[in-house]
Amino acid sequence: MEMNGLMGGLYRISEWIMRIAYINILWLAFTIAGLVFLGIFPATTGVFAVARKWRLGDTQIPIFKTFWKSYRSEFIRSNVLGYLIVIIGFILYLDLRIVQNIDGWLSTLLLILLFSLVFIYFFVVIFLFPVLVHFNSKTFQYLKNAIFVSIAYPIHTLLMLITSFLLIVMNVKFPILLPYFSVSILIVSIMFISYDAFRRLEEKENNY
Template identity: 40%
Template structure:
């Protein structure tokens, strides 16, 4: 591949990432924020899953819009679960300020563990939603299991997401075009690698 081809390919990827990120923001707003975030994020991950799988020439808007419409209800059921859990964790966190002594230490420790589990599930839930067709609670269960059986990879995903957020946000205006889409590609790639590894192990176990 010559220099001109490389530059063209790079420009194509920059355009793809910008388009899907703008669609993500637009359809989050269309859903009034709270009702649009989960469907729009799932639609974005559906697009990036196809990219990671090698299907880079998909119609981005059509793929995004079809997923957004199809998954709107289930995505918001899942969103309701996460919003409620997030509120409960926040209220509990505020409650810890009133505690003292060993009670405070034990409660904070338990709450910290729950917050870690919450983040782990949140990291995996979107790429898994784009790959599998399950119930809301099955997605949560599988996301939790993926995080537990792959602790090092899970840590890399969390740290990597924060790292990407920091680097993209440090350049004015870049977040608007690329923050969500780059994180989506990264998390999808990491999750797909785990899925392929588990599927390979399953085949080997069946053949043994």
């Protein structure tokens, strides 16, 4: 029997808290199971896959089965894309350190160029995994899709960046939340916002 009123609302809130805590525990467990460096990106993809199903309205999905299916099927691709992003980020960091040691107008010009690339880099990072679980493309096409969507929908991108910053600050302020909500609530928030951008993009394509 469905509960209504205050009790029904409290029940639904507690149910969502348990779901989000559960996928955070799954993320931690399977990240460690993959020896961290091989598990972190597939586990992240798995949580995004669950969050996407929730955003589509499938709130009663078997969480572990959905997570595991994505973790297993995207194991190689998520690691390839994840570590490609890590390498690009490291190269950008090194370039910034080098440019800081250059004097004159050339340094200013290079810094402007690099900071522009850094912004695009963060756009790709924040959209990459939502794109990975939502679209069906070739491996490196996901990077292009992430860039395209992030630039086409700047409001969504900005909202995702602000939300990510606030949730990271919250986790720093309240470290007791780390084992239960640190990653999952961030991923769910990003997926819910990014899905709206995907929906708008698909509606626009269907109208052509």
